[in-house]
Amino acid sequence: MTKPAVAALAGLALLTAACGGTTSGPEQQGKPATGGTFTFAIPADPGVLDPAMGVLTVTNNVLALAYDTLVSADDSGKIVPELAEKWDVKPESVTFTLRKGVTCSDGSPVTPSNVADNVNHIADPAAKSPIYGVFVPAGMKAKADDAAGTVTLSMPEPFSFILESTRTMFIVCGKGVKDRASIARATSGSGPYQLTEAVPSDHYTFKVRRDYAWGPAGATAKELPETVVMKVVPNEQTAANLLIAGSLNGAVFNGADRTRVEASPGVTKQSVSAGNGQxxxxxxxxxxxxxxxxxxxxxxxxxxxxxxxxxxxxxxxxxxxxxxxxxxxxxxxxxxxxxxxxxxxxxxxxxxxxxxxxxxxxxxxxxxxxxxxxxxxxxxxxxxxxxxxxxxxxxxxxxxxxxxxxxxxxxxxxxxxxxxxxxxxxxxxxxxxxxxxxxxxxxxxxxxxxxxxxxxxxxxxxxxxxxxxxxxxxxxxxxxxxxxxxxxxxxxxxxxxTTALQAGKGATFRTMAGSLVPTSIRLTQGD
Incomplete structure (x- = not known):
């Protein structure tokens, strides 16, 4: 566990790992709409967007739009494929075979070397990554075989969750692998969306990648909104007003405003776990x-x-x-x-x-x-x-x-x-x-x-x-x-x-571990 992780822990008084799986969400209202813009409220600015530095809920909520993980989890917690199509687990290592045809947002292929470079960068003390020892187990090393299409993650001794831990590792690809400074306010991933505009403390705009076809459980970008805007709304009362008025399509409420939102017509809602009170x-x-x-x-x-x-x-x-x-x-x-x-x-x-x-x-x-x-x-x-x-x-x-x-x-x-x-x-x-x-x-x-x-x-x-x-x-x-x-x-x-109210208007979506699941977003037409 590194010192940066301690500071990050208290940054929002919680840690959350973004996962690529799904949870049951609100029932869909109306028919799916193609194109359009989905606007989601986040309570604070996400800060630096390099996944190696992303330990807070709000940061991972934004990163999940643009980055994939090797594996995901389904509703029951079972590990399912994402970037990796199969794997071989041993007590001290796990070898992944990557899907063919996966591309980064700049068009370059996602390779085993990309995966290995991500893990080894985070494990490098010089990186001062707050997720080392949390999302990437301390002592983990990675070795790629691009010709075979495999990457092996190993530990110095047996480790229980060597496979499961990879569902929380966002994989940077393309130019971002070698130039981490380039992704402080940009993205370089294989996810369904790419960041096109970043206005700190105001909003982050993402455009869909229509060629995306390797999501968890076979998810594609076919029915996704053209644009996703992550809007910074620090005040829940303001977020409630915007959602009820239709200026927001989605938000999560922890405080007293959840009652008002629940009573508002045309709002889809679901109570979701918000973590331990302890x-x-x-x-x-x-x-x-x-x-x-x-x-x-x-x-x-x-x-x-x-x-x-x-x-x-x-x-x-x-x-x-x-x-x-x-x-x-x-x-x-x-x-x-x-x-x-x-x-x-x-x-x-x-x-x-x-x-x-x-x-x-x-x-x-x-x-x-x-x-x-x-x-x-x-x-x-x-x-x-x-x-x-x-x-x-x-x-x-x-x-x-x-x-x-x-x-x-x-x-x-x-x-x-x-x-x-x-x-x-x-x-x-x-x-x-x-x-x-x-x-x-x-x-x-x-x-x-x-x-x-x-x-x-x-x-x-x-x-x-x-x-x-x-x-x-x-x-x-x-x-x-x-x-x-x-x-x-x-x-x-x-x-x-504790629980929170997950609410949508004019759209449906799902969350996993407190983060938006991008492949679940659907805009709707009417009731």
Missing amino acids: FFYHQGEDRPTRDPQVRKALTQALNLQELGGIASGGTGKPVTGLVLEPRPCQGDSVAGHVPGHDAAAAAAALDAAGWKLGADGFRAKDGKRLSLRYMYGTTRGPGYQAAAEYMAQAWKKLGVEVKLNGVIDTKLSESLNATQDWDVVWLPIRLPLPSQLVGFLSGPSAPKGANFAHLANKRYEELVAEASKLPAAEACPKWLESESVLFEAADLVPVVD
Whole structure:
């Protein structure tokens, strides 16, 4: 895990891998329309468009239009072909045979060397890629055989998800392979669209490639809109107004405006997973939450079901694991493993740990008050503010002083990585593979590594080491158990699977892992 990944984690308080599969979307209204323009709202500027630097949801949402991956996933999570037509998996490597006839947006063929150059560039320390160790496993190397049409990705030792990890790797082709600076505000990929205009903080315009015929599940560009505009709309209320008025064809809503959009006539809508609502305890040497008794007591003081309802505005679902759907390992790693709500037991545990209740109503130990600085991002809607206030009230009843610290994204990143100025942080992390979480949940702590909460769960590390060496299917029980032991130790506390409203007007589309699936976009004619 590289340092840049730590900063990127907090950039929007989440990570999301864009995948080329599909999820069930809103029912189609009217007949498909040919040509035309599809306009989709994104909440922030995507920044640099080089896929080697793309770790945030908003960036991958834009990149997915122009870039393909080697493989995709279907609704059930099964791996299906995309750029690669077949593959041979071994414990330490996977060899892909590429489809013939695939071309880059500049007309050049997509070759195995293109794929190898992408992987090796990201793995090069000089690239300082934030996706190395996340979307591209640490230690991965690539070797191409252009004559045979194959590329082999290898690891220094067996790795569970060596095949599955490639569904998150966007492949740059053409001139962008050798000149990465050329794709900072442009695209050079084999995807169904090519960027034609970039106006930072306003909009990004893409034109369709009608020759595109190698999408997942045989998808082509035949019925796609001629133009896609990714419009930067930071305010959800504004996005709702534009969608209802018909100036937008698609948007995803997390906040209160989803109710108004749902009630609007002519809008197709679907509730989709928006990732985990969860919080972490700082376990640095000088923190009271380094003590597992304190972490368990603080967790027991909370009614997590009520907290989840508050954080999600009543639209959430019970959380069953740390990774996004469709999960490679099906099962519930949460139920029965999180300390249950018991305020009396929480108070007794703090007493036993030496934190005694004083006349002022607060607990102290060795003359030091039990005080927590609770940090959360302010861009995720009013639910997070309300959840923070609920937690502060519950902990105050327990005799804990809580200082709420709502901060903008850049300040959140700084506090997580540099100043370490927090004790509890609400921080969703959205990734499709459990192996991609390891650097955040173990290993070197911030600022030297991505382990921002200074976690040191030996059992988790042992299970990860065992799981990593097994084929994916065999490894799943251990991956699930590795999550459970984190919850049992209250290293992090899963609260709710939040949802968002995916809404369209005059168009239908699908999303996967929070990103738009470009081959699913259809403009519609009437009702």
